Amino acid sequence: MLTNSRDDTADFLITKLREIDLPFVRLNTDELQDSTRLSATQSTSDLVIDGRVYAADSFTHIWLRRPQPLTLRLSSDPAENSHVHREWAAAVEGWLARIPPPRWINHPAANVSASYKIEQLFRAERMGLCVPDTLVTQSFEEAKRFYDFHGGGIVIKPITGGYIERDDPNADTVIYTQVVSSEKLSLFPAGIACPTLLQQRVRKKCDVRVTILDEDLHAVALTAIGSSAGQPLDVRQNNFIDIDHEPIKLPDVVESRIRDYVRSYGLRFAAIDMALDDRDTWVFFELNANGQWAWLDLAGAANIAGSFLKTFRRCDDA
Numbered sequence: 001m002l003t004n005s006r007d008d009t010a011d012f013l014i015t016k017l018r019e020i021d022l023p024f025v026r027l028n029t030d031e032l033q034d035s036t037r038l039s040a041t042q043s044t045s046d047l048v049i050d051g052r053v054y055a056a057d058s059f060t061h062i063w064l065r066r067p068q069p070l071t072l073r074l075s076s077d078p079a080e081n082s083h084v085h086r087e088w089a090a091a092v093e094g095w096l097a098r099i100p101p102p103r104w105i106n107h108p109a110a111n112v113s114a115s116y117k118i119e120q121l122f123r124a125e126r127m128g129l130c131v132p133d134t135l136v137t138q139s140f141e142e143a144k145r146f147y148d149f150h151g152g153g154i155v156i157k158p159i160t161g162g163y164i165e166r167d168d169p170n171a172d173t174v175i176y177t178q179v180v181s182s183e184k185l186s187l188f189p190a191g192i193a194c195p196t197l198l199q200q201r202v203r204k205k206c207d208v209r210v211t212i213l214d215e216d217l218h219a220v221a222l223t224a225i226g227s228s229a230g231q232p233l234d235v236r237q238n239n240f241i242d243i244d245h246e247p248i249k250l251p252d253v254v255e256s257r258i259r260d261y262v263r264s265y266g267l268r269f270a271a272i273d274m275a276l277d278d279r280d281t282w283v284f285f286e287l288n289a290n291g292q293w294a295w296l297d298l299a300g301a302a303n304i305a306g307s308f309l310k311t312f313r314r315c316d317d318a
Contacts, residue, residue, distance in 0.1 A: 003065035029067040056098035114265040133200040210272040216307040221248040245301035
């Protein structure tokens with residue numbers, strides 16, 4: 001379990017692993033200096049974690065969860081510190097590289113290939129999924145034409161994850177999907193514009209979170225409770241307050257295309273954001289190769305932890 005010391009989802013799954021006495025090792029990458037030693041030759045490579053020795057083939061599965069940069073107690077020389085960080089990273093990553101790719105959930109290279117939203121949308125449409133009309137631009141003129149074409153019905157969202165970490169965690173910022181009004185459009189660009197993602201607004205009956213792990217697929221409908229305003233633009237904005245969580249069955253053709261889409265990236269795990277619109281069309285928004293999922297289990301709408309346990313029990317992989 002390759003993660004960090006503050007990962008609540010890892011904590012949640014660990015309680016399930018302990019309930020069935022399934023052996024595991026948690027490696028918090030931010031604490032490597034205190035917990036880990038490495039010894040390698042041209043023919044062998046051992047990682048010592050909390051006093052126990054592991055070879056690369058010691059593990060049947062490796063869950064790439066949420067590793068964070070190593071925190072080191074070093075000298076006052078920034079250049080030297082940078083060098084030591086690089087040496088640590090190269091040593092540990094070299095050891096990890098000896099683990100066969102099929103054992104990873106997911107292999108880092110697969111995560112990277114699946115991380116570009118613009119390419120995701122292109123691939124999804126090519127593979128038969130319904131994708132909202134999308135424009136990434138730095139041009140006010142292009143943005144205005146897009147706005148007019150959709151009768152003002154467009155939204156703006158980040159191209160990346162949209163989470164800004166600051167030195168003070170209480171000052172962190174989450175960028176949510178927002179409606180683009182004519183007033184906001186007139187502010188574009190402010191100075192030299194960075195590439196901006198605009199998208200046709202989808203009138204949603206419900207949002208749908210699809211989580212896949214190997215052959216298991218969990219689809220959960222996220223629907224506003226008692227709101228006269230209808231489905232919110234971004235269900236995350238109020239931390240899923242007043243959002244009903246219910247399992248939902250995807251149409252066979254949509255499920256088949258989603259599975260093919262995930263496999264096309266070489267992923268074993270993926271979290272996909274979709275919606276069912278007011279015309280009963282299943283709309284694809286994006287894929288997160290390392291998305292959150294524990295909240296769906298805690299809401300009683302899925303058993304994704306059970307899928308992990310089933311996968312971890314299998315030892316017949318490469």
